[in-house]
Amino acid sequence: MYVLKSAHLATSPEPPEPSVESLFDGRPLELAPPGRALFWEGDPARDLLQVVRGMVRVQRILFDGRRAVAGFLGPGDVLGLCFSDTYLFTAEAVTETAVRRAPRAALQGMVQRLPELRPAFVDRMRDEICAAQEQLLILLHQCADERLARFLLAMARRLVGEPRAGLELTLPMPRADIADHLGLTVETVCRSMTKLRAQKVIRLLGPAHVVVENPARLLALAGEPPGP
Amino acid sequence: MYVLKSAHLATSPEPPEPSVESLFDGRPLELAPPGRALFWEGDPARDLLQVVRGMVRVQRILFDGRRAVAGFLGPGDVLGLCFSDTYLFTAEAVTETAVRRAPRAALQGMVQRLPELRPAFVDRMRDEICAAQEQLLILLHQCADERLARFLLAMARRLVGEPRAGLELTLPMPRADIADHLGLTVETVCRSMTKLRAQKVIRLLGPAHVVVENPARLLALAGEPPGP
DNA sequence: CGATGCGTTGACATGCCTCAACCTGAGTGG
DNA sequence: CCACTCAGGTTGAGGCATGTCAACGCATCG
Structure with missing residues (x-):
């Protein structure tokens, strides 16, 4: 899925290590009650989201009114790495949830400045693609x-x-x-x-x-x- | 899908623009009759593939013997951008097919050297993710x-x-x-x-x-x- | 206490899968 | 030229899994 797990990666010992997670350092916690939307499909994709507590549901209403839930995000997951200019999904809190936001521009800047970070970034995108394809192939059958x-x-x-x-x-x-x-x-x-x-x-x-x-x-x- | 269309993107006017397609410049044409495998699931993913003529089928045999066809590639499509160290699928010619191969290392070098990461590569990966998720969401329902x-x-x-x-x-x-x-x-x-x-x-x-x-x-x- | 939302179970309808037959066109050999 | 085979495509009959509709249980909440 588009959700990127940070579990083992985030807990690296040295503090100066630049990672996607470091983008959220110092950002304020944002609380959302169950059902509250964190962003809406179609809105300009201004920032990335990191789930700190709770669970978030990523979904979309299809043409004919059916709802498709793309996935669920838990603590540590980061959302928005692979979005284009507008959000393609709506994200809603399932439970009482805490998140942090970071502007996408910051991510872009970080990747530009640090070429050594690119492989890690590309790997994560690749993992997402593989996961989505895996999901597609298997679920369909x-x-x-x-x-x-x-x-x-x-x-x-x-x-x-x-x-x-x-x-x-x-x-x-x-x-x-x-x-x-x-x-x-x-x-x-x-x-x-x-x-x-x-x-x-x-x-x-x-x-x-x-x-x-x-x-x-x-x-x-x-x-x-x-x-x- | 993991297949990247080059159709409108490839024909950009300025020649110095590094593109994924440029990796295949000068590589020899490789011909394959219907049914011939171009690479096998599990093999080390040494190179990228560009379809020049014909049609290629990307598939995989599931645990229980069922076959899942991930997609079809036509002229201009590039295969392998998002593979990890081993191929995750088998690619077979559907019709009489012509392809070119380029080593993945060349792609990796290009990504490292490019001052700007976005245009050539990241956008395409993002497109792939979006396409795969789109496919998944809609087909399932x-x-x-x-x-x-x-x-x-x-x-x-x-x-x-x-x-x-x-x-x-x-x-x-x-x-x-x-x-x-x-x-x-x-x-x-x-x-x-x-x-x-x-x-x-x-x-x-x-x-x-x-x-x-x-x-x-x-x-x-x-x-x-x-x-x- | 009743109202409400969610989960579960049952009865029935429907869509897809399974198995089978038949059709067509391309080879192949008489 | 025809007969035959074979692979792929199409159509039909029947069964099974899932969707639909309905009822009920249970917890929460006012």
């Missing part, structure tokens, strides 16, 4: 259960590298968001969730709390070989 | 007819900016390729083609030759407002 497994796996990996049995994860977004993200309906998401539970792949503590019981099977359903 | 309409529209735009009534386009790839590209089966592609014909959206001269009869309706089906 997957059924509902497999899509949901893939989504749960992605949510789990947001927390840890590879999920182990017993990992508990929180789904702060409502079912409708998951459905519009996977190209399904709310009912189908529910049924697939129930099916995964019946197969002992996951356990449900509540609608928003899932425990991974069989990571290997989750991997397999999501369409990844058990190896990596 | 579309039914078979709409997906096929979208595909036909894309093929038409490969020839001209906006298709007009009477535009004849050639589909050099077999139905199976189209199906695996859209996440459908061969039979469903046939039926959707027949349905579009019945609705007077297109006319079929033969399996590989389609005439656009109602561009406005094609646009609408593909999920784009009639405006642009």
Whole structure:
């Protein structure tokens, strides 16, 4: 997706290291309640956004009124690196959220001044492309259960590298968001969730709390070989 | 998609402007018969590829044996800009094809040396990301007819900016390729083609030759407002 | 206490997949 | 020239997964 994870990169020890994250140093925290829009599709893309706390949903209303959710951003994720002059999506807070903004011009300047930073920058863009294509290829050919497994796996990996049995994860977004993200309906998401539970792949503590019981099977359903 | 169109960009007037296309200047032509692989998924990604004549199919075999066709490349398209160290897809000639190869190292050197990073390279990567996300968002939420309409529209735009009534386009790839590209089966592609014909959206001269009869309706089906 | 929003489940309709048959055109050999 | 084969394309019949519509459970909130 267009979301860039900073997890391992951001926590580099030396302070002068220039990184995309350093653009947000010293910027004020901005708080948003659930449902509040952080920017709107079509607005001039003035700045980048870094999520500090909470979760943000990136979406877009299609021609015919259907909603497509492009993805979800959690703490550390940066949004807007690959936007053109106007925002192509609307970003909304899913939960109580804290973000920082940095002008895109600052990013541009930084990349101009520091040629050694370019490979890192290009790599991140490339990762985004690969992720988007991967997502496209696989989702298009997957059924509902497999899509949901893939989504749960992605949510789990947001927390840890590879999920182990017993990992508990929180789904702060409502079912409708998951459905519009996977190209399904709310009912189908529910049924697939129930099916995964019946197969002992996951356990449900509540609608928003899932425990991974069989990571290997989750991997397999999501369409990844058990190896990596 | 990961495919970068060079059509309008390549013909900039001033010669010193470094472009991705210039990397291929002076490289020898390489010919490939239908079905021949130009590179394989998993091989070290040594070089970029520019299609000169014919059509190339980019695909990948999924874990469970299903085939996913990521896209098709025609004359002028460049492949490999966003690859990591190994090719993530296999590229095969659909028709009799001519290509040129350029080492990726040359591209990397160009990016490092360029005083201005934006025009040549970053914009194109950004376009790719946007295209992939667009594709993902829309295809996921579309039914078979709409997906096929979208595909036909894309093929038409490969020839001209906006298709007009009477535009004849050639589909050099077999139905199976189209199906695996859209996440459908061969039979469903046939039926959707027949349905579009019945609705007077297109006319079929033969399996590989389609005439656009109602561009406005094609646009609408593909999920784009009639405006642009 | 009722109202509301969200999640879940059931009944039914529909769209796509599966399997099968048939058609067409291009080779190929008689 | 015809008969045959073969691959790709098209069409039909039936099954299954998902969408649609509806009902209900449950928690929150006024």
